[in-house]
Amino acid sequence: MQRLKTTIATSAVATALLCAVGSTPAPAQSLNEAISSRLQSNPGQDRLLVDAKEIIYDNDRNTISASGDVQMNYQGRTLQADRVTYDRNTGRVHAEGNARLTDSSGAVVTGDRFELTDDFKNGFIDSLRVVQTTVENGRPVTTRFSSPRAERAAGETTTFERGTYTACEPCKEHPERPPLWQVKAAKIIHNNSEQTIYYEDATLEILGLPVAYLPYFWTPDPTVKRKTGFLAPRYVASNTLGFGAQIPFFWAIAPNYDLTVAPTFLTRQGILGEAEWRHRLETGAYNIRVAGISQLDPDAFLPSPRGAGDRDWRGSLETAGQFYLNERWKWGWDITLVSDKWFLENYSIRNESLSALYLKEAVSTLYLQGQGDRSFFDVRGYYFQGLSTRDWQKQQPVVHPVLDYNKRFTPSGIGGEFALDVNVTSLTREAAQFEPLSSKNRTSLFGIYQTCKEFNPEDCLVRGTSGSMSRASVMASWRREFIDPVGQVWTPFAYLRADSFWVSPDLEGYQNAKLSNYITGDDDYLFRATPAVGLEYRYPFVADLGTSGRQVIEPIAQIIARPNETKIGNLPNEDAQSLIFDDTSLFDWDKFSGYDRAEGGVRANMGIQYTVTGADDFYASALFGQSYQVAGRNSYRQGDLANVGLDSGLESRASDYVGRVQFSPNRNFSFVTRARFDEEDFNVNRLEASVRANFNPYLPLSTSLTYARYDAQPEIGFTRRREGLLGSATWNLTPNWSLSGSVLVDLDRYLLQEENPAAYADNPIERAFVSSMSLGVGYIDECTTFSLRYIMKPRSLTTSSSGERERNHTVMLSLELRTLGAAAITQNIDGSSSEEGVAN
Structure with missing residues (x-):
């Protein structure tokens, strides 16, 4: 070879x-x-x-x-x-x-x-x-x-x-x-x-x-x-729906659009059809999701107005989209429409509107938004649809539209910063919304919608007026900062605000006629102008701690002069009903949360702030201060239709004291607390405290704890104190396994007594109770994701025959085998009804 x-x-x-x-x-x-x-x-x-x-x-x-x-x-x-x-x-x-x-x-x-x-x-x-x-x-x-x-x-x-x-x-x-x-x-x-x-x-x-x-x-x-094909199925087990399975099919029609069809076969109610269309274009994308069913057994649900038991056909339409006109402008929409307020929850249709514990509503909006280097523009309309039994749709406003514009620039000559803010709001509501201030004046409309027995301003608030209301507000402001040779910081400022109101109340139908106790029945145009000048003073004292950091002590004083607020109580208040006086609003020029109210009179705000920074991410700060009505009418002393300003801590000439303490020794631990103290006896009227801790690398545990206590505010409807504790924690047992949980504890339980006073008349309950809770175990690695969660949350505002609030107990199991598929099972384990609008 x-x-x-x-x-x-x-x-x-x-x-x-x-x-x-x-x-x-x-x-x-x-x-x-x-x-x-x-x-x-x-x-x-x-x-x-x-x-x-x-x-x-x-x-x-x-x-x-x-x-x-x-x-x-x-x-x-x-x-x-x-x-x-x-x-x-x-x-x-x-x-x-x-x-x-x-x-x-x-x-x-x-x-x-x-x-x-x-x-x-x-x-x-x-x-x-x-x-x-x-x-x-x-x-x-x-x-x-x-x-x-x-x-x-x-x-x-x-x-x-x-x-x-x-x-x-x-x-x-x-x-x-x-x-x-x-x-x-x-x-x-x-x-x-x-x-x-x-x-x-x-x-x-x-x-x-x-x-x-x-x-x-x-x-x-x-x-x-x-890729076109069947997706992982979803299984259903429910008293009202029966047993069933959802078999989704995904159709990848083209690289930029697809369709998912997901029929769910239910033994008690028939076939629930769901479909989602997604389409991506050169300038944006949109999707449309529909669901519907012709129920075989509507009697599984409560009759109207407590449920959808009188409906054969039920369904929903959801769509969202966003498109860019150019690099600065975009427009879009996010719309949810449902046949009835219980459909999404009864059939477990995924929707972010159901994520909140107490407030459930579908918010639809259409918007146009633009942003420049130092300007912002946004105009949008809103349609609100309540998803809880006690939500009356006729009391929900239709906003058409709300417009916001902000522009900032540096004027020549005088320097500083000039700002222009514009807001236009127009809305319509079919039925007026009243809220009683005491249980004695509380009754129900149609047996479920809360309202007042007697319509008087002393014991009944107007949360929303019927008819239409439009307002246009323009505010031009200027501010400039000066630092003198000794380090004092002087900031003069001025602004001019003008508000025009067009009010057309509807006094016919339902309970709208009672509005005559508050407002006249004539269409009215009202104008309000508020000029203001002010000065803010700061004098920071800085101490250098060398390599350890530095500390700053800074006294702050601010005074604002303007005429008295006019027409208090004669105008609807739609966007300024949330007023919280604390350290974050102490030095605001106007402490009202919206445009429908405008603070007036001469007011001084004073405080002192201490800050220290150090090595290894050490940080601590404290702020303490008070506000004073120096001259003129105190806007917070005279309540409007919703009594905004009363019981706020600002209604007296010298306000309550407000303070904040924040402490963070390193990046793994932080503590912050803020409080409002009574100006007469220094009692705590409002307290919030939270701590967050990450114990890595010593212990694979991260946790947070938040405590809140709010004193009674009877003038705005809170006749009892509110107190609660929220805790959450995650413990990584191994790099793959983890335990997590959260608990919300009601420390006063007065809320239940207010909702159903007859049930607690002979046996008032003042002990703490668990309002909501979740426990979970999870596993994750390169190929598998597994989670098992138990969730207990309070029922909606309904009570059982025992007077106890019914609760929703849910077990959620999900398993994903990466690249192969995923499956999820949600099972309600309540002994009674598990959802709103469901018959026992």
Whole structure:
């Protein structure tokens, strides 16, 4: 036997490219030339590169072998092995010893032995293992296939006999153990061109134990972001709906739009249909989601007006979109319309409107927004739809529209900063909204809507007037800061505000006629102007602590002079009903929260602030101050239709004291508390305190605790104190397992007595009770996300026969096997009704 052996030094490279016909290869290039001669179907375009330590040419067997860190590259595919043999008789390439094939997508195929065609597209692989890494939501996801033997066809399809698939990493300490989950199948077919993985006679195993069997199914491969097919099902178990399952189908119609259809089959109510259309355009995107059902058993729900038991057809329409006109301007909408206020909750339709514990409403808006370098413009309309039993839709306003504009610039000559603020608000309400100040004056309209027995300003507030109201407000302001040679900071300012009101009350129908106790029935135009000048003074005393940081003590004084506020109580108040006097509003020019009220008179605000910063992120600060009505009428002493200003701490000539203390020794711990103290006896009228702590790296625990106590404010409807404690914590048991929980404790329980005084007349309850609570356990790793949560939250404003507030107890289970699918189950475990509008 004649053998020709060419040995190349270890550091050298045996390299050959598919060159023009007629080239004369060196002996070390024979393997390249032999394989290249079979690749002439694509002449001169694709080049084969071979890199090896040693090449052996065997004339008797008509084979060429390369050994020693062999690497072959062709058409984006790379074959690596300890030894590669090319059989010129069959045109097959045999690779052995640490064989590894990397395709153009980055997938890595390893095996004990490869038998491939000379272009690496077809062949058989023994003891195959495929590792492929993709990026999903910014995180790398690695998938793994394995099989005793696999066949590769046309470089597009790989068939795994007795294959195994998983996205879990093997245990580093015990690689022989099965992964957390894996799919075993008699045959797994991975089609690269279709980007689909087919499973035949498949079993899902968790921790090596079979938990589910499917004779045939398919999934997109990990490189797919969106693909037509069925999504993970959702299961339903409910007293009112029966048992059922939702089977979503996703249709990727085009790269920029798709449709998801999700019918839910319910044993008691029939078929609930849901569909979502998503469309992405060059300048923005929008989506439309609809749901509807023709109920088979409406009697499962309470009759009107407490439920939708009189309805056969129920449904919802939700749509949102946002489009950019240019780099500064955009417009969009977010609309939710429902057939009745209970539909979304009864059928567990996902919607952010249901996320709050106590306030549930669907807010629809259409807007246009623009932003410049120092300007902002926003105009939008609102439609509110109450989603709780006690919400009366006729009392909800329709806003058409509200406009805000702000512009800031530096004027020439006088310097400083000039600001222009514009607000235009127009709304309509069909029925007036009243709120009684005491239980004695409380009654119900139609048996469920709270209102006043007697309509008098002394014992009844007007939260919203019927008819229409429009207001246009313009405020021009100027401020400039001066620092004198000794470091004192002087900031003069001035503003001029003008408000125009158009009020057209509707005194007909329902309880609207009672508005005549408050306002006249004639259409009216009213104008209000408020000029003001003021001065703010600060004198910071700075002490340098060297490398430890510095501390600053800063006395602050502010005085504002303006005429008295006019027409108090003669105008509706829609946007200025929330008034909280604390450290954050102490130095506000106008402490009202909206434009419908305008603070008047001469007022002085004074306080002192202390701040210290140090090494290792140490920070502490404190503020204490008071406000004084120096001259003129005190705007907070005379209540409007909603009594805003009374019981605020600002109604006396010398206000309550307000203060804040903040302390953070490092980045892992922070404490802040703010309080309002009575100006006569220094009793605490309002207190909030919160602490946040992250104990890493000493303890894998993070927690927060918030305490709040608000004294009674009978003039605005709070006849009892309000006190509560909210705590939450997350404990990372391991890098993968975590426990979390939160609890809201009502420390006074007076709220229940106010809602149902008869139930508590003989047995008043003053002990603390848990208002809401959640507990959860979670697991997350590279391939699996699992969570189990228990949630207890108070029922809506309804009470059971015992006088106790009914509660909603829910268990939520979710499991995601990354790249394979996800499933979620939500089960209510109440013994009685679980939802609003549901019959017992």
